[in-house]
Amino acid sequence: MCRFIHILLFLLSVCQLSITLSASLSGLRVFRRTLLQNGNSSSRCPLDFDALRRLAPASRRPNVDARSECQYIRQSIRLVQSEYLLRNNSFLPPPETAESCWDSYQALVNEYGRNFDIRRRCGFETPWIASGCMNITTRSDFESFVPATALENVAAACNQSLLNGSPCASCTTALSGIQASYLPGPSIGNVSDCTAYPFIYAGAFSNHFGPTDEGTAKCLFNLDFTSSNSNSKKKKIVICVVVVVCGVVLLLGFAVFWFFRRKKARLLKQKWNHVRNSTNPSSGLDAISESTTLIRFTFDEIKAATKNFSRENIIGKGGYGNVYKGVLPDGSEVALKRFKNCSAAGDASFTHEVEVIASVRHVNLVALRGYCTATTPLEGHQRIIVCDLMKNGSVHDHLFGLVERKLSWPVRQKIALGTARGLAYLHYGAQPAIIHRDIKASNILLDEKFEPKVADFGLAKFTPEGMTHLSTRVAGTMGYVAPEYALYGQLTERSDVYSFGVVLLELLSGKKALLAVNDGQPNLVTDWAWALVRKGRATDVVEEGMLDLGPLEVVEKYVLVAVLCSHPQLYARPTMDQVVRMLDMDAPVPTIPDRPISLIANIDDIERSVSSSGSGQLSTPAGYQPYTFEQEDHQHKDDEIYSGR
Ligand SMILES: *[C@@H]1O[C@H](CO)[C@@H](O)[C@H](O)[C@H]1NC(C)=O
Ligand SMILES: *[C@@H]1O[C@H](CO)[C@@H](O)[C@H](O)[C@H]1NC(C)=O
Ligand SMILES: *[C@@H]1O[C@H](CO)[C@@H](O)[C@H](O)[C@H]1NC(C)=O
Ligand SMILES: *[C@@H]1O[C@H](CO)[C@@H](O)[C@H](O)[C@H]1NC(C)=O
Ligand SMILES: *[C@@H]1O[C@H](CO)[C@@H](O)[C@H](O)[C@H]1NC(C)=O
Numbered sequence: 001m002c003r004f005i006h007i008l009l010f011l012l013s014v015c016q017l018s019i020t021l022s023a024s025l026s027g028l029r030v031f032r033r034t035l036l037q038n039g040n041s042s043s044r045c046p047l048d049f050d051a052l053r054r055l056a057p058a059s060r061r062p063n064v065d066a067r068s069e070c071q072y073i074r075q076s077i078r079l080v081q082s083e084y085l086l087r088n089n090s091f092l093p094p095p096e097t098a099e100s101c102w103d104s105y106q107a108l109v110n111e112y113g114r115n116f117d118i119r120r121r122c123g124f125e126t127p128w129i130a131s132g133c134m135n136i137t138t139r140s141d142f143e144s145f146v147p148a149t150a151l152e153n154v155a156a157a158c159n160q161s162l163l164n165g166s167p168c169a170s171c172t173t174a175l176s177g178i179q180a181s182y183l184p185g186p187s188i189g190n191v192s193d194c195t196a197y198p199f200i201y202a203g204a205f206s207n208h209f210g211p212t213d214e215g216t217a218k219c220l221f222n223l224d225f226t227s228s229n230s231n232s233k234k235k236k237i238v239i240c241v242v243v244v245v246c247g248v249v250l251l252l253g254f255a256v257f258w259f260f261r262r263k264k265a266r267l268l269k270q271k272w273n274h275v276r277n278s279t280n281p282s283s284g285l286d287a288i289s290e291s292t293t294l295i296r297f298t299f300d301e302i303k304a305a306t307k308n309f310s311r312e313n314i315i316g317k318g319g320y321g322n323v324y325k326g327v328l329p330d331g332s333e334v335a336l337k338r339f340k341n342c343s344a345a346g347d348a349s350f351t352h353e354v355e356v357i358a359s360v361r362h363v364n365l366v367a368l369r370g371y372c373t374a375t376t377p378l379e380g381h382q383r384i385i386v387c388d389l390m391k392n393g394s395v396h397d398h399l400f401g402l403v404e405r406k407l408s409w410p411v412r413q414k415i416a417l418g419t420a421r422g423l424a425y426l427h428y429g430a431q432p433a434i435i436h437r438d439i440k441a442s443n444i445l446l447d448e449k450f451e452p453k454v455a456d457f458g459l460a461k462f463t464p465e466g467m468t469h470l471s472t473r474v475a476g477t478m479g480y481v482a483p484e485y486a487l488y489g490q491l492t493e494r495s496d497v498y499s500f501g502v503v504l505l506e507l508l509s510g511k512k513a514l515l516a517v518n519d520g521q522p523n524l525v526t527d528w529a530w531a532l533v534r535k536g537r538a539t540d541v542v543e544e545g546m547l548d549l550g551p552l553e554v555v556e557k558y559v560l561v562a563v564l565c566s567h568p569q570l571y572a573r574p575t576m577d578q579v580v581r582m583l584d585m586d587a588p589v590p591t592i593p594d595r596p597i598s599l600i601a602n603i604d605d606i607e608r609s610v611s612s613s614g615s616g617q618l619s620t621p622a623g624y625q626p627y628t629f630e631q632e633d634h635q636h637k638d639d640e641i642y643s644g645r
Contacts, residue, residue: 043096043097043099043100044097044100045093045097045100045101045103045104046084046088046093046094046097047080047081047083047084047093047101047104047105048080048083048084048087049080049104049105049107049108051079051080051083051211051212052076052079052080052108053108053111054212055212055214055217055223055225056225069114069121069122070121070122070123071222071431071432072223073109073118073122074122074124074190074191075221075222075223076221076223077105077129077191077192078191078192078196078199078200078221079203079211079212079217079221079223081192081200082199082200082201082203082204082211082220082221083203083204083210083211083212085139085200085201085203085204085205086203086204086205086210086211089138089139089140090137090138090139091132091136091137091138091139091142091192091197091200091201092129092130092131092132092137092192093129093130094130095127095130095131097130098126098127098128098129098130099126101129101130102118102119102124102126102129105118105129106118106119124189124190124191125189127188127189128188128189128190128191128192129191129192131188131189131191132187132188132191132192132193132194132196132197133183133185133186133187133192133193133194133196133197134183134184134185134186134187134194136183136197139201139204139205142197142201145182145183146178146182146183146198146201147182150177150178150181150182151206153174154171154174154175154178154198154202154206155205155206156174157170157171157173157174158171158174158175158202158206158207159206159207159208160207161209161213161215162207162209162213162215162216162218162219162220163214163215163218163219164215167219168215168218168219168359169359169361171202171206171207171219171220172219172220172361173361173362173363175198175199175202175220176361176362176363176425176429177362177363177421178198179194179195179197179198179429180421180424180425180580180584183197183198184580184581184585184587185577185581195428195429199220199221202220203216203220203221207220222431294354294355294358294368294369294370294371295369295370295371295386296370296371296372297370297371297372297384297386298372298374299372299374299376299382301328301329301372302326302336302372302382302384302386304329305326305327305328305334305336306324306325306326306336309322309324309338313325313326315335316442320337320339320340320459321337321338321339321340322337322338323335323336323337323338324336324337324338325389326386333389334369334386334387334388334389335386335387335388335389335390336384336385336386336387337384337385337387337459338382338383338384339383339384342381342382342383343381344373344375344381347373347383350373350383351371351373353458354368354371354385356432356458357434357457357458357459360425360426360430360434360457360458362421362422362425362429363418363421363422363451363453364418364419364421364422364425364451364452364453364454365422365425365426365453365454365457366387366388366390366445366453366454366455366456367387367388368385368386368387369386369387369388370385370386371383371384371385371386372384372385372386385459387455390445390446390447390453390455391446391447391448392445392446392447392448392450393445393446394441394442394443394444394445394446394455395415395441395442395444395445395446395452395503395506395507396440396441396442396444397442398446399441399506399507399510400441400512406510406543406545406546406547407450407507408546408547408548409546409547409548409549409550409555410548410550411450412507412508412546413550413554413558414450414451414452415444415446415450415452415507416504416507416558416583417580417583417584418451418452418453419444419452419454419500419503419504420500420576420579420580420583421580422452422453422454423436423439423454423496423497423500423576424575424576424577424579424580426454426457426496426576427493427496427575427576427577428575428576428577433493434457434458435491435492435493435495435496436454436456436457436458436496436499437491437495437496438456438459438477438480438499439454439480439496439499439500439503440477440480440499440502440503440513441503441506441507441513443455443456444503478513478514478522479502479512479513479514479522479524479525480498480499480502480503480513481495481498481499482494482495482497482498482499482568482570483498483568484570485498492570493575493576494570494573494575495570496576497565497573497574497575497576497579498565498566498567498570498573500565500576500579501526501561501562501563501564501565501566501567501573502525502526502566504558504561504562504565504566505525505526505529505541505559505562505563505566506525508541508542508543508555508558508559508562509525509529509541509542509543510543511525511528511543512525513525515528526563526566526568529541529559529562529563529566530563530595533559533560533563533592538556538559538560538563539552539555539556539559541559541562542555542559557582557583557589558583560589560592561574561579561582561583561589563592564589564590564592565579567592567593567595568595569593569595572592572593572595574590
């Protein structure tokens with residue numbers, strides 16, 4: 001008995017020893033790993049990447065496709081920087097810690113089983129994690145650039161849970177103007193540049209939940225840590241509810257049917273149709289989720305708003321269909337765009353993209369209110385989107401339409417600048433970035449104060465094939481489409497810059513994009529304006545007798561910007577950010593590289609410019625001052641512009 005106890009004790013102590021040993025061994029390993037990761041303490045990274053580990057444990061890590069991976073990686077750094085800002089009043093870690101910060105982040109990425117070099121894969125340079133916008137490093141630096149009133153507005157909109165669509169939309173709307181107004185740049189690198197700073201700041205100080213809150217992460221950094229787990233549960237609940245509701249509705253329907261069978265068979269048929277319309281589409285589940293700002297209308301509501309699509313309510317016609325004016329039950333006036341020839345098949349992607357479009361909000365973009373998809377027995381499948389109605393029509397109406405009073409110079413200036421801001425936001429502020437593809441005078445709408453609002457962004461895809469004047473690959477309108485896009489279908493945000501340049505020329509000159517067609521060759525306003533600029537007569541471009549014309553230097557600057565934007569070779573065009581800076585601030589207009597007088601005659605030049613810029617490496621011909629091109633992640637433009645997450 002005694003011996004047995006001894007043996008037991010011996011075994012126990014062996015056990016204990018081995019446990020201690022292995023514990024100290026693993027402790028040693030952890031110690032070594034920290035040493036390896038962080039280098040020595042003087043250059044140790046102060047950013048806390050564990051914040052990401054806590055938000056996204058491996059089991060809940062969102063599924064990211066390869067295309068948006070770099071975007072996702074960059075947004076995660078911004079979130080971590082925001083958390084650091086909150087702790088230490090500093091946006092950026094000290095420069096000497098850059099290497100070790102990348103190493104810590106790399107270690108995290110490796111833990112998720114994604115073994116690739118993030119810096120190499122995403123084109124980030126080592127110092128960028130520790131450099132940012134306009135040498136702003138601390139909270140007080142930032143607050144010295146951005147006025148307190150602007151920050152109060154942001155806090156008023158953002159100091160709440162941002163998990164849902166509508167608080168999030170008002171917060172991002174409040175943030176959207178800050179960069180353009182107060183942080184014109186320059187930025188170093190693209191990890192945390194001037195467009196990111198307001199969001200990093202708001203995550204730290206304008207929202208009391210802080211950047212690591214799920215709602216804040218989702219809204220400000222576009223990082224959705226909520227979806228993978230809870231969503232499936234939520235979806236199940238939604239499905240259950242929908243099934244139960246459908247059941248009840250069906251039962252009621254049968255009861256009603258039974259009662260009124262003889263008397264009102266016809267009326268019943270209509271009711272059935274209504275039931276089908278409002279419960280039918282399979283995409284409904286996605287649409288109901290989250291975004292509370294976007295209203296899903298029933299077809300009956302749309303019919304009521306437009307007096308059954310009455311002719312008098314038509315306010316516009318386009319390749320995609322008609323635009324109607326309508327009044328909602330709450331008395332607000334809206335514009336309704338009804339798409340032609342659609343089939344139910346594309347509804348899921350339509351709904352998705354409408355949601356993306358609705359989430360993009362800026363003072364110079366038309367806001368989307370809601371949409372409707374339905375199938376009716378008489379009229380077939382229907383897709384309608386509902387936007388705010390703009391009281392003053394479009395720039396086209398004012399320049400070439402029936403409007404009597406000509407726009408004065410200050411109003412034109414305001415239109416030019418606002419439009420540029422709206423587009424810069426689409427290209428650099430919206431996530432995912434959006435290329436408009438169909439900018440033209442009739443797509444720039446004017447509200448009651450003549451503030452311009454860009455309409456129809458994100459909708460080019462829904463133009464039925466063959467309705468455009470160009471090849472089916474290209475969406476756009478003759479005279480406004482950039483040559484490389486028209487000829488080769490090469491789409492970048494600089495095609496929008498071209499179209500903007502054409503609109504600006506129309507606005508300045510009062511002449512249409514397409515002046516005339518001579519011997520089968522179009523005569524473009526851009527060629528005409530360039531010819532004048534080349535002769536040193538830039539101000540002759542401006543329409544005669546314009547009211548309240550400003551100082552000639554300013555007028556000339558606008559003409560030069562317009563000519564530069566509508567340059568046939570895409571490397572010569574500025575970005576929309578640069579355009580805003582040139583029009584709004586004192587940024588000078590660079591010398592305009594020479595160009596062929598008629599672009600059609602010189603297809604070779606365009607071809608060269610297309611092929612030389614294919615890799616994203618923009619060539620600079622001799623004698624031309626290069627811009628500091630901002631880095632963009634717009635590689636896969638054509639059909640993927642919406643797949644941000
Ligand atoms: C830490 O690294 C710096 C340079 O990176 C070096 O100057 C310093 O001597 C190192 N300190 C220790 C304790 O190794
Ligand atoms: C906070 O920033 C200061 C420099 O601004 C630095 O010396 C300090 O170590 C930082 N603290 C933490 C916890 O990172
Ligand atoms: C950042 O800039 C680099 C280099 O210009 C570029 O390769 C990379 O795609 C950019 N990354 C993102 C996420 O914009
Ligand atoms: C930022 O700082 C560097 C060096 O400290 C200086 O050369 C540069 O001009 C500064 N840039 C701005 C925009 O203040
Ligand atoms: C945000 O709201 C909380 C309480 O809800 C308050 O304590 C905090 O001071 C507010 N922050 C800002 C920046 O207004």
